[in-house]
Amino acid sequence: MTRHVLIFGFILFSALILAGCKKISPNVGPPGQSPAGQVQNNNKFKFENPKKSAHYESNTPAHGAVLAGVPINVVIDFNFDLAEGSAISIKNDGREYGIADVVIDKNKLAMRRKMDPAAPDGVYTVSYKACWPDGSCHEGNFQFAIDRTKSQSYEDMVGKSEVIVGLSEISFKPMNLKIKKGTKVVWINDDNVEHYVNTDSHPAHTYYLSQNSKSLASGDSYSLTFNEAGVYPYHCSAHASNMTGSILVE
Ligand SMILES: [Cu+2]
Incomplete structure (x- = not known):
């Protein structure tokens, strides 16, 4: 009788240990990590972390967006009145692809700049300076990419x-x-x-x-x-x- 209890106990003990091991095993290996300060969108492009200025709300193209073609313009939205002196630069490989002047919308909550329709595929860094009615300015930046092969889908x-x-x-x-x-x-x-x-x-x-x-x-x-x-x-x-x-x- 005691022998049966002992055998049963041993089997139960072994089963518990096996169950414990199963729970632990899927966690083997270090978790996937991308290099510090970078957001990975896909294998083709790497994006730095964006820097948001004071009063920044949003932007189009979005940070990290991969577009099938060239955007008609880059637009940045704020929650405060933009003033003269505000600027937008759209660069790839050190070259400027922003064309014409920066335009501040009528409600003064967004500014935009047209983009060269012949801009090549690649990552674009948008650097902006947002200026306010009191003459002060703040800077920010973000990135997006153009990949024309995406249009195949x-x-x-x-x-x-x-x-x-x-x-x-x-x-x-x-x-x-x-x-x-x-x-x-x-x-x-x-x-x-x-x-x-x-x-x-x-x-x-x-x-x-x-x-x-x-x-x-x-x-x-x-x-x-x-x-x-x-x-x-x-x-x-x-x-x-x-x-x-x-x-x-x-
Ligand atoms: Cu809907």
């Missing part, structure tokens, strides 16, 4: 003069599409919940001010004709975290 609708994007299952269908200049894009809400079409970033919606719809109820539509080549990242402001899309205009 975009729905090719270049041959059409009008295209339809469905808003269904809380997503844009197609999510990413390629069109030619002068194409009209029509968004139709096929869902039973309200959606919006909003240019990035969220909630500033400043990248391309024309691309901002009113609330779209089920069955409602919104349209916009794209006349300038470049990439247009956008989202639905009611589902900003997961309902996103991108239009590449060639």
Whole structure:
């Protein structure tokens, strides 16, 4: 009798030890780490940590974004009135790709600069100086990348003069599409919940001010004709975290 208890106890003891080992074994090996001060987006590009100035709110393209084409402009949003002296530089490999003057929006909460449409693929560093009505200025920077090979995964609708994007299952269908200049894009809400079409970033919606719809109820539509080549990242402001899309205009 005691022998049986001893054997049973030994088996139980062994089983417990085995279970303990199983719990520990998956943790073997050091956790993956990227070099200090760098954010890794994919294997192709490495981004430094951004530096945000005082009163900074957001920017488009977003820090760490990899775009299928050249952005029409770089826009930086603030929560305070911008003043003269504010500047934006968009550099790759030491060369400036910002063109024309920096423009401060009418509401003074965003500034923008056009970008050279012939800018090559690679990582771009945006350095900015934001100046305020009292004459003081603050500096900041962020990075994004251009990778034209990304456009291969975009729905090719270049041959059409009008295209339809469905808003269904809380997503844009197609999510990413390629069109030619002068194409009209029509968004139709096929869902039973309200959606919006909003240019990035969220909630500033400043990248391309024309691309901002009113609330779209089920069955409602919104349209916009794209006349300038470049990439247009956008989202639905009611589902900003997961309902996103991108239009590449060639
Ligand atoms: Cu939505």
